[in-house]
Amino acid sequence: MVDWHTRGEAGSGVIRLSEPHVNELLSANFWWLRGNDRDLVIDAGLGVVALREAIPAMFERDPMVLLTHAHLDHVGGAAEFTDRAAHPAEAELLTAGVPASLYGAELFDKLGIDATGEPVPELMIDVLPDPDYDPASYRIPPMTLHRLLDDGDHVDLGGRTLTVLHLPGHTPGSIALLEQRTGTLYSGDIIYEGALIDDLPNSDVAAYRRSMEFLADLDVSVVHPGHGRSFDRTRLRQLAEAYLRRDVQTRKS
Template sequence: MEIAPAGQWFRKTVVDSAVTRFEEPFVHPYFAANIWFVRGADADLLVDAGMGLRPLTPALDLTPGKPVLALATHIHLDHVGALCEFENRLGPRESAAAFATMPDTLTYAHEFRHLDDAVSALPSPGWTPDDYQLTPAPLTRILTEGDVIDLGDRSFTVLELPGHSPDGIGLLDEKSGLFFGGDAIYDAQLLDDMPNSDRAVYRQTMERLKTLPISIGHGGHGPSFDARRMSEIIEAYLWRAA
């Protein structure tokens, strides 16, 4: 297998003047998650941190001296891989202590190690899935329902959105309606059959999301969505989970 070309491990899509999406196109689709970067006046925000197979920070075009708040919406491997690269690490209270050890029982990193087609190009010479390990990234701020993340010119309210995982959180800019849903909701097949998933709790989260006043949503996987599409995703899940 060939090594991924230099500078191409991450695919960058500019959404608007503040939001950029990064993807890892050489990672197996099941584990290829969205990485969102939000520019703020006083601080920038990273929502989820991918697999950690290649350094993420060189791809972000960071501003020297400007703080970056790196936030994990939950502790699954495809969202926490590069969290260790950042000084300010934010994550959910439900799994807060586990970020210091990144156990397979919560991250599911062992599932990636056992894939024959884990990647379509190597992240580094001689790499194999057996080499995959998550670097511990102890949280510097533990987030709970109602906490506010202030970037200077905009702020996000933390929403606890369990079901897919016990620790799932999302972020809502209540002024603009900009919403980051993590793996609680995204425009692709939603997963509720993992060992730590809870379908009854997930249904409650979906009922809550029905009332959320969003303008645009960015999920942990798949394309972005508007309020109408989010309603369709919710209703489809509730029908399937009934």
């Protein structure tokens, strides 16, 4: 059995988890936060390996899973949780079943990604989690949400409170979570180091620009993104402003 997840301390009571054997496009971070009263897991990875089997301690306090948006690399393990939350705009897709495949060409087709001129991976993982695993069996089951969270809502874990920020653009219901006491922002796929995706069928560039304008002025200490490394407020502003410049240049060309 392959050790599928990596774990690392990301601050007091915060654990970063990732899946190193997943293709870069889908290799996402998810975050396990411990409060005094209960735990919160922000996003749930690709779901190739069952979280309850791989990380049983995560479930000891019946955590809530809060999904930043409804893409397979962030919701794959969400069905394992008994308390699931997301923005209302993502609920319909989660209920219908999030498009998913471990085969590159099939996945790109399901997501509406135009890969013209770009190499498409045959398989989105570089090793099987166990010798008997069949990639064709991978799917994300339809799931209902137990809580709908919108802009300004609070999630209180006891000694740790997070505020929901609705920042659409990547998807209609993309959210980030801000822990104001520590200045920590969990940004999902709204912003991270790398090429930001705003051309999926349900993306909205105008909304994304408004979200970036908000983030450029947001006072935070650290950003824990959905992909890649964490960064500080200076880098947050640089990334947001780079997106805003890029979009202006694209529209002029």
